[in-house]
Amino acid sequence: PFSFSCKTPFSAGQRKAGVDKGPIHLVEAGLVDQLTEIGWKVKFDGHHQFEEVSAADDPQIGKLRNPRLVSRVTEAVAKAVGEHVQNGELPVTLGGDHSLAMGTISGTLSKYPDACVIWVDAHADINTPETTDSGNIHGMPVSFLLGLEGTKIPEFSWIKPLLTPDRLVYIGLRDIDDGEKKILKEHNIKAFSMHEVDKYGIGKVVELALDHVNAKRDRPIHLSFDVDAMDPTVAPSTGTPVRGGLTFREGHYICEAVQETGLLVAFDLVEVNPSLADAASVQATVAVGCSLVRAALGETLL
Numbered sequence: 534p535f536s537f538s539c540k541t542p543f544s545a546g547q548r549k550a551g552v553d554k555g556p557i558h559l560v561e562a563g564l565v566d567q568l569t570e571i572g573w574k575v576k577f578d579g580h581h582q583f584e585e586v587s588a589a590d591d592p593q594i595g596k597l598r599n600p601r602l603v604s605r606v607t608e609a610v611a612k613a614v615g616e617h618v619q620n621g622e623l624p625v626t627l628g629g630d631h632s633l634a635m636g637t638i639s640g641t642l643s644k645y646p647d648a649c650v651i652w653v654d655a656h657a658d659i660n661t662p663e664t665t666d667s668g669n670i671h672g673m674p675v676s677f678l679l680g681l682e683g684t685k686i687p688e689f690s691w692i693k694p695l696l697t698p699d700r701l702v703y704i705g706l707r708d709i710d711d712g713e714k715k716i717l718k719e720h721n722i723k724a725f726s727m728h729e730v731d732k733y734g735i736g737k738v739v740e741l742a743l744d745h746v747n748a749k750r751d752r753p754i755h756l757s758f759d760v761d762a763m764d765p766t767v768a769p770s771t772g773t774p775v776r777g778g779l780t781f782r783e784g785h786y787i788c789e790a791v792q793e794t795g796l797l798v799a800f801d802l803v804e805v806n807p808s809l810a811d812a813a814s815v816q817a818t819v820a821v822g823c824s825l826v827r828a829a830l831g832e833t834l835l
């Protein structure tokens with residue numbers, strides 16, 4: 534089997550320095566060798582360097598911050614991921630902030646237009662340029678992928694909104710803005726918050742999530758995993774931590790269960806920010822990140 538690892542050091546979708554350094558920490562922790570050890574032929578195409586767009590040339594568009602840089606990088610990611618899925622490889626994209634998912638999911642949909650998306654996150658990342666309060670585009674990728682009102686701006690004209698609400702499901706939500714709550718309701722988007730995780734247990738939640746977006750288990754799956762879905766005691770070094778998150782095992786169960794379907798075609802692991810905490814916390818977060826990737830790619834306990 535082929536996997537391909539695209540390290541995408543990117544941080545312009547938010548404001549905290551350091552999240553672009555996440556990928557290198559994961560690779561330096563030995564992730565490429567770890568994936569090789571579980572049977573993958575890993576093509577590591579290096580740390581994507583992106584030509585910088587100077588802030589002077591990238592004034593805000595409305596509230597959007599770094600719009601041209603984010604658009605340019607995510608378009609490049611869409612191309613790279615698209616090529617790898619066309620080659621029958623499984624792209625593993627390590628972020629960097631979650632705006633990257635505009636690129637990775639666009640790439641996946643270019644080959645698998647009927648793919649479903651499982652979005653594991655404390656946040657819904659579905660603000661539009663109008664509803665956002667921060668202007669940080671890492672809080673908006675899903676609205677652009679769905680082509681929601683207000684997302685059709687010229688700078689992002691490359692995005693073909695191929696994702697539809699019925700093929701998206703969330704697990705782990707616990708910090709949703711009012712505008713996002715409205716959008717989720719309006720579009721009937723299925724979300725299993727931490728309340729449902731408590732109520733049903735993670736096993737049932739994953740089963741219900743798959744039943745919703747992949748009833749016949751015949752759709753390719755793109756798993757987009759924001760490390761802040763995990764409880765901050767498990768993955769502390771991330772830009773927008775929210776208490777009351779997934780345990781180490783719940784996070785791994787999601788990855789193991791998705792892997793078990795045999796339908797996984799692309800995986801993102803984002804928002805590891807190694808500059809936000811002490812060395813031990815960074816090390817712990819990086820180790821959990823690597824472990825989640827291994828679980829999504831087939832590492833089993835037995």
Ligand SMILES: N[C@](CCCC[B-](O)(O)O)(CCN1CCCCC1)C(=O)O
Nearest residue numbers: 631656658660667669671672710759773
């Ligand atoms: N919804 C937020 C957070 C987005 C997190 C992105 B992710 O999931 O990739 O980490 C938060 C907006 N706002 C921040 C101040 C307090 C009220 C909520 C936003 O900036 O849009």
Ligand SMILES: [Mn+2]
Nearest residue numbers: 631654658759
């Ligand atoms: Mn996110």
Ligand SMILES: [Mn+2]
Nearest residue numbers: 655656759761
């Ligand atoms: Mn998040």
